[in-house]
Amino acid sequence: MLKIRLQGTLRDIRWFKGILQRHEEVNVQEVSEPFANKGTNKYFRVYAEVEKEEK
Known part of the structure; x- marks a missing residue:
């Protein structure tokens, strides 16, 4: 697994x-909610x- x-x-x-x-070769397990980056309201993470993906 990659994080x-x-x-x-x-x-x-x-x-x-x-x-x-x-993407056929990637199985997305989970994606978090967006977090605001400190000092900006334009960029998030x-x-x-x-x-x-197992074939």
Whole structure:
């Protein structure tokens, strides 16, 4: 399992989360709710747990 931190705007995070979820070789186990980065209201972070899809 990989634990990945995604950081960016909410729009960019949603875009990349969609790519991960549609990818045939990746099984997305969990994605956290967005956390605001300190000192900005533009950038957020989420944490994702992913595994290699068994074929």
